[in-house]
Amino acid sequence: MKINPITCAVLAALAVSRVSYADGTTPPAPVAQPNQTVAQSSQPAQSGPSANAADPANAANASTLGTVTVTAQHTVQDIQDVPITIQAFTGNTLQQLNVTSFDDLIKYLPNVTFAANGPGQGNIYMRGLSTGFLGNQSSATIAPFPNVAVYLDDQSMQFPARNLDVYMVDMERVEVLEGPQGTLFGGGAEAGVVRYITNKPNLDKVSGSAEASVGVTDGGAPNNSANAVLNLPIIPGTFAVRGVIYNDHQGGYIDNVPSTYTRQPTDGGGAMAPYVAAGGTSVFNNYSVAQNNWNPVDTQGARLSALWKINDNWNFLIAESYQNLDAKGQSSTYPVGSDGETLGTDQITAFVPGWNNDHYTNSAWTLNGQVGDLSLVYTGGYTNRRISEQQDYTNYSRSAGGMYYQCTGTSAGLSSAGKPICYSPAGYWNDTVGSTHQSHELRLSTPEDYRFRVTGGLYYEDFDIQDHMRFNYLTIPSCTPANLAGALAGGNPCVAVAESSPGVTLPAGTAFGENTDRGYKQEAAFGSMSYDIIPDVLTATVGTRYYHYSEWQTGTEFYTTTAQVNVPNGTYVGDDTVMNYHQTYHGFKSRANLEWHITPDMMVYYTFSQGFRPGGFNRTSSDVAKLDGEPQYKKPISYAPDTLTNNEIGFKSTFFNDRLLLNASAYDMRWDNVQMQFFNPLVLGNTTFAVNGPNYKVDGLEVQFQGKITEGLSIIGSGSLNHAKQTNSPCLVNNIPGSPGYNTCIVQTGAIGDVSSFTNPFGNVGSVPAFSPRSQYNMRLRYDWTFNGGFKAFAQAGFNRTGSMYNQPATYPSGAGVTDVTTVELRYLQGGYTTVDASIGVAKDNWDVSLYGTNLTDNHASVFTSSAQFIESEVPIRPRVLGVKVGFKF
Structure with missing residues (x-):
């Protein structure tokens, strides 16, 4: 078993840290005013309550549920007093559930889905608000900004199609806020927010913990992880620091099996036939990169904080x-290999090395204070993120586009000169x-015990993304002096x-791509007022946010054209399209709540809330959708923000002397002017573009419950039921003045004599949106007991059920049975699935040990099925894992 050197270092730190502070006490919180940011995260992971209510491990001898404190509304509140649908998982609960990544957490989030193309390569969706996911190629340039915001403490971590996968260690809690949160969290919090809240330094006590685990993956390589936490009051009561270090190695379980790739006469819609007839077909193999368990993932990190x-x-x-x-290799599998062979479970046929390296640093700072009776919070942050990813695109070679860059000698290739020949596929x-993300927020609040309370603030954000995208499938030899001389002498073309752009030479083999700089600056002001109409019984709250965005996209999109045939390397032929796009928009998003505490243990509420996400740009504008040779549509340069309006009613309650918790909410959401992407190279051009399209309506219900059955036995569960549908049916309108059918729906396309009907790409009324399962639910049981004078034991088990869903909107072409893939947007049904997890453990004094298992039924369901690589691919959930974990705290 491979043990990373950082794992060894963490274990060494554990040995060193076991000095005379092993008293097992729980440090008190650092000093902060009740409604200030530091108070969010003042307790170490082992002292917090559990998800949604009591922490079973700490409440083993308690007969009632506990209390969860959250800051979802920028003030410290009992979760039962927050008038929205929210779940919160403390650090202790995350440890109990063996949660370290979002893939682990989502099992306990009934209204959340995740289109995951691998670690750090996914989009989060809430309440079925999705128009599909296209994969990661060019996503930093072309993908719309997400509609679910991700925060690390008070810093935004959102990213187009690549939500940051924060490793969850030494967390105080994770909060998941459903529904639009645009008033407090701004653009990107359209459908909800995921907030990672870290533990903060404790001013008074030396404390720490360490944990190590090893495990085996069914059919895959071993796993191991280690982390250590140390809290040191440098000047007790005045200045303290807290540090955490972690290393996690997840062994691979996907096999890149040895395979061949044989060009077929049917490739490119039959365009390959002349090459086969000329004897130009070849067989290639992937033997140099084939290997078992080729998708291991290593996550390493550290965090250091100081409180004064x-x-x-x-x-x-x-x-x-x-x-x-x-992350090495790829996280996807192929049901059918590149040469049409049926593959086994968790297998793929890839011909090129793959990887995704995702590195970030974040600096954050928060000042809390009092100005008279007002509480002041200033918080800022700066994130620097660097990503390098490569994935196999060999199956694109079966399309007419791929052949164009790999074959010469007929009209189907880049050059018609020379004898028909095809090079490597x-x-x-x-x-x-690369990206930088800077933010600053200033908040002022009146005291929480005032009958009339006000919170207001200012916000500034600067988000910049630089993307260098290369599609390297040009395998025709480049024009080196020798190749050029041969070509000019009548040999094969180069x-x-x-x-x-002039002087910016790309790597050999690059056929297409872009160099872009994309981003926005946002200025915002927000305010919220609450009034206790009847103190402790009836409260009304209203709030709004004014926002102003300045958005840009600059750079070039470049191509390989016939002008580059038989000319020397280094010749600039002006094949790039310059992007220099700018737009601004502004507006208000508001919310209102009415809370009625029927009894101290029962609240009902009504919430109205609005959300939005920024618009964006397409790389180029071109005339497409030709009818009898005449274009009917000009792709737009930009698309506008979309908006979400939520009306929600709910109740939160506890019964039987705080032994049963029951929360429920019902909501009606209207998602308007929705951003939608298209890629249909046969009709709409050979690049993806986005437009504003249809409206959707989501009616749903969510229930959360927790019970203390006996002194040591707890049950926790939640579930959701959604009915999501498209409510209007816009069409792609002919927008080219003077053309036949101008300003009417496009219904036909094609060349003269070969006209065919054009399916409305926006979808029809009643269509179900992508990643919108009808139902999701989960439940778990935990039993804690003591024995033999001081040993504490536990056993827990749970399951998660996710219903079936589609990966794309309803009018996208079906991928069922398709072997000749010509688009990255085929629609697949992802089947529903159930996973089962369990663990058992024992603790004594400062030590604990546990055995755990995840996906015990060894389900291989797909969480993202797509044709993004011009072949049907599936991203499976991780197979069954069995492991042992040892921890120590002081």
């Missing part, structure tokens, strides 16, 4: 976070992304290496 209590009214917190995620895409 300036005086009784002011404190300052600063934190530095670092994480590096290194092995292709890939490589994406290098193609000059592409240049994206």
